Amino acid sequence: MSTQSTAASITNTAAFDAAQAVIPGGVDSPVRAFGSVGGTPRFMTRADGPYLYDVEGNRYVDLVCSWGPMLLGHQHPDVVAAVHEAVDAGLSFGTSTLAETALAELITQRVPVERVRFVSTGTEATMTALRLARGVTGRNLIVKFAGCYHGHSDGLLAAAGSGVATQALPGSAGVTAAAASETIVVDYNSPEQLEQVFAEHGENIAAVITEAVPCNMGVVEPAAGFNAFLREITRRHGSLLIWDEVLTGFRASDAGGWGLTGREEGWTPDVWCFGKVIGGGMPTAGLGGSAEIMNHLAPLGPVYQAGTLSGNPVAMAAGHATLARADASVYERVQTASDALRTGLVEALETAGVDHSIQRAGTLFSVAFGTSERGVRNYADAQAQETFRYAPFFQSLLSSGVYLPPSVFEAWFVSAAHDDAAIEHVLEALPAAARAAAA
Numbered sequence: 093m094s095t096q097s098t099a100a101s102i103t104n105t106a107a108f109d110a111a112q113a114v115i116p117g118g119v120d121s122p123v124r125a126f127g128s129v130g131g132t133p134r135f136m137t138r139a140d141g142p143y144l145y146d147v148e149g150n151r152y153v154d155l156v157c158s159w160g161p162m163l164l165g166h167q168h169p170d171v172v173a174a175v176h177e178a179v180d181a182g183l184s185f186g187t188s189t190l191a192e193t194a195l196a197e198l199i200t201q202r203v204p205v206e207r208v209r210f211v212s213t214g215t216e217a218t219m220t221a222l223r224l225a226r227g228v229t230g231r232n233l234i235v236k237f238a239g240c241y242h243g244h245s246d247g248l249l250a251a252a253g254s255g256v257a258t259q260a261l262p263g264s265a266g267v268t269a270a271a272a273s274e275t276i277v278v279d280y281n282s283p284e285q286l287e288q289v290f291a292e293h294g295e296n297i298a299a300v301i302t303e304a305v306p307c308n309m310g311v312v313e314p315a316a317g318f319n320a321f322l323r324e325i326t327r328r329h330g331s332l333l334i335w336d337e338v339l340t341g342f343r344a345s346d347a348g349g350w351g352l353t354g355r356e357e358g359w360t361p362d363v364w365c366f367g368k369v370i371g372g373g374m375p376t377a378g379l380g381g382s383a384e385i386m387n388h389l390a391p392l393g394p395v396y397q398a399g400t401l402s403g404n405p406v407a408m409a410a411g412h413a414t415l416a417r418a419d420a421s422v423y424e425r426v427q428t429a430s431d432a433l434r435t436g437l438v439e440a441l442e443t444a445g446v447d448h449s450i451q452r453a454g455t456l457f458s459v460a461f462g463t464s465e466r467g468v469r470n471y472a473d474a475q476a477q478e479t480f481r482y483a484p485f486f487q488s489l490l491s492s493g494v495y496l497p498p499s500v501f502e503a504w505f506v507s508a509a510h511d512d513a514a515i516e517h518v519l520e521a522l523p524a525a526a527r528a529a530a531a
């Protein structure tokens with residue numbers, strides 16, 4: 093098949109059939125297969141501002157934004173110009189470049205980290221953060237929260253064991269019991285469970301890893317004081333706090349999820365993980381922290397980490413242009429667009445009589461059906477929702493030209509390019525989608 097498939101030259105169904113013949117499930121990341129919403133995945137050919145365009149020439153208001161990176165919208169002129177300039181100079185050198193230092197400097201100006209190491213994916217960032225925490229503390233165990241996603245490295249694909257404070261079980265075929273056994277999985281928003289785990293295993297816990305705001309079981313708001321408690325209990329026991337901002341970083345607010353809690357409360361985590369926005373749509377991620385901790389990484393320290401394409405100059409250029417452009421006006425616009433969508437969503441669902449709750453964190457939010465009484469404080473709450481309402485809701489919006497995340501367990505993403513026309517298009521489509529969800 094030609095890679096130059098242009099609009100209307102092929103249907104989405106034919107594109108999916110062709111992909112399935114050569115790619116497992118036809119996709120390179122499972123959620124793209126539309127498994128939980130049904131129907132045919134859309135094959136996109138281009139994007140512009142707030143819009144995506146598929147192979148059939150259909151236009152969609154994009155509420156996925158490449159799962160977060162496109163904070164400025166698609167094809168922002170600053171980013172496109174920076175990438176063109178970088179491409180003209182060479183795609184990859186396998187040496188240090190000025191671009192890496194420039195992006196690291198921007199990050200250290202935004203959040204309290206002194207050193208940043210660039211990698212290519214969020215998975216690598218969290219995987220390296222775990223190794224670093226173990227190397228710094230000389231301890232083995234990692235505590236994570238059920239429903240938080242930190243990429244697909246073995247130890248982080250772990251499911252809760254048979255009781256609190258017990259070793260986790262493999263969360264995927266191919267993950268060994270041994271790999272999972274060094275992870276303990278507890279409920280989010282439960283200080284009690286953490287106290288119990290630290291009481292039993294405190295001396296062997298290298299780190300607690302948390303999403304700055306969980307966004308991978310839908311958005312789940314940290315209870316007031318919960319993140320400060322994580323900071324306190326890890327410090328009390330000599331463990332590190334790994335703060336995963338891969339999704340929330342420089343998106344939930346100008347200083348990510350930390351900007352919503354730690355900045356005001358006056359505390360900082362030990363190891364930060366970044367991704368998505370810092371690559372502006374190119375494959376880049378990173379980890380950061382104090383010089384004292386980060387200097388444990390090779391070549392200065394004994395914790396090994398490396399990458400052929402780490403700090404790739406084209407990716408650095410995209411990330412730098414994105415972060416440099418992301419000033420207060422960008423976050424204001426993203427917040428305004430997000431608030432307008434949220435308000436319209438609530439109105440449509442209320443009118444249609446669909447029980448729901450909206451979970452939000454800064455510019456990010458998601459909807460959970462049938463949860464108004466209990467709310468959603470953790471993964472068990474998220475799983476208990478009426479998930480069956482999402483597929484008809486999603487399909488109604490899709491047929492009206494709105495591209496939502498194809499899973500109810502994802503946040504809605506907007507960009508600074510979501511102008512009034514794009515938002516109005518979604519608002520007009522929401523009442524019919526709400527009625528479909530009610531059925």
Ligand code: PLP
Pocket residue numbers: 159212213214215216218241242243244303308336337338339340367368377
């Ligand atoms: N951490 C969080 C919070 C994420 O949301 C993700 C991906 O969505 C990752 C880590 C993994 O990032 P990547 O998909 O780039 O490996």
